[in-house]
Amino acid sequence: MITFMNNSDSEEEPCNERTSLMSAESPPVPSYQDGLQASEAGEAQARRKRRAGSSCSPNSIADGEVSDSGVPVRGNALENEEEELTLKYGAKHVIMLFVPVTLCMIVVVATIKSVRFYTEKNGQLIYTPFSEDTPSVGQRLLNSVLNTIIMISVIVVMTVFLVLLYKYRCYKFIHGWLILSSLMLLFLFTYIYLGEVLKTYNVAMDYPTLFLVIWNFGAVGMICIHWKGPLQLQQAYLIMISALMALVFIKYLPEWSAWVILGAISIYDLMAVLCPKGPLRMLVETAQERNEPIFPALIYSSAMMWTVGMAKQDTARGPSQQTWDAAEDGRENHRSPSHADSQMSETRSPVPTHPIASLEEVEEEERGVKLGLGDFIFYSVLVGKAAATASGDWNTTLACFVAILI
């Protein structure tokens, strides 16, 4: 958990991650495409904004600025080289994110289209008490807006609660909470999911086998997510739990509420991250002050990082989960801080990612991108809802998919 950020050769690595809030104060970052249209002014600021195309942006921006102040004279060529590398690897990183997001969406859509359970309306969560079975359109709209307000306020309360816990160093509580929620996801929801899939395909499975399968799945999942494990296994588990969570939302959120909630959450996201008193931002600041990583298991990381003092320097070894993610403009690169969506509490916690600095030289390719699990869930809910409500029409689903990727 000790970082050597200040000591490592961070200057050469534009994608070095460190939480930074400077980018959040900076002017809006252009999207990746716009970013390719270099501004004539081309000052360092603009160039760093373009780095937002890669997901390591805020860190790189902070880093760039820190290193700039540390190393007074930076040749233009060096900056250009950084830019070139960043762009090249920025594109690569974007693609590295496409694959897991696509996989998660495929799992969700496949399940929705085949397993009837997730499209049946079987009641609603207590977070959305107002029913949508009303005759008039106005009433339905009102109910969905009310549902949204309740859901968002629950999320806000939970986030603030989490921030307070973090501020007052109640780490045990937070860890316990996270472990409990991932336990629930991995065991209970998997059990339900497996049950429904078996029902759909009319496959019989006895309880001992079921117990064995679920126990193994859950136990390995807990280890992979909260401790160490092979990177791909970790990624696979994160994708699966995101898909499970998304399926639950698709099932239990009534239609109009789901769409209004999706919209409201994006707005809330922006506010929580950018406003000075936003809970996510405070969390990031606190974490940065203390120079600590927090919250394992809430970030999807597409590459591995060397951990300090790692016994085996084997590229196949995944790192521990302690990663930071900078909380900053998610709208540009669809990469908002990750959110912990536990079933018991709709929390949105940011997961600043910050790599355990390596003593060795880490090449660009190994600096992967990080995407919050909340984003996975969000996108999958979008696509899943489109698939569920489109009554057999695949065009809608595909259109949603392309729009999300963009």
Added chain:
Amino acid sequence: MGAAAFFGLAGIAFGPALALVLFTVASEPLRVIVLVAGAFFWLVSLLLASLIWFVSVHLSDREDAKLQYNLLIFGAAVSVLLQEAFRFAYFKLLKKADEGLAMVSEDGHSPISFRQMAYVSGLSFGIISGVFSVINILADSIGPGTVGIHGDSPYYFITSAFLTMALVLLHTFWGVIFFDACEKGRYWCLGLVVASHLLTSGLTFLNPWYEASLVPIFFITLCMGLWAFVTAGGSLHNILKCLSCKQQDDSRVMMYSALQVPFED
């Protein structure tokens, strides 16, 4: 019907597209981005065209079948024109992106050439428009059923798959020709591309009469393919050179290593 039909139809419709994507696009992240962005542009054009058609249908008399048919033709024409307009918009965007990429790259050349971008953008339009035309048919082909049991043509699925394949290839060729024409300012080329797109679209209205629609469309595809090949710089000489390219590489390697010597001084 069933799985055989599904895989067969999918293979016919998307075989060339899949091969092209796997071998040329999938390995380069920038090309993948161009692909997905192009698909998005096409989707937006489709959205606008369908809005126009939807509004016109609602404003018109629903009962009149002839009018609705004409509105459909009108909608198709509007869609074609909007697709081409968005292709132009994408051209503009890619031009700026190309400049930006060239500016920030080390050696002043962007990592992806403009011709490659033209090709990938054409392919993206083709893939997304092919997918949108045929995916529901593919989904239906898995299930039980008989094609055309109510008196329609029993060849509907397979002709749709062939049509989709032609469409994918056509869009790819149109992309290459279009971008090249825009760059060189040859507006008659642009007009020809738009006209051939309109023609193809119109031919599909002849549809149960598949000989009259599919054969000309494939002929147009072939012509466009040759035109795109020539536009992209191909020629018979190039083909022959490509087929016997082994010796060429060696000599180039030797030249390069010969060039190394001065630098070491």
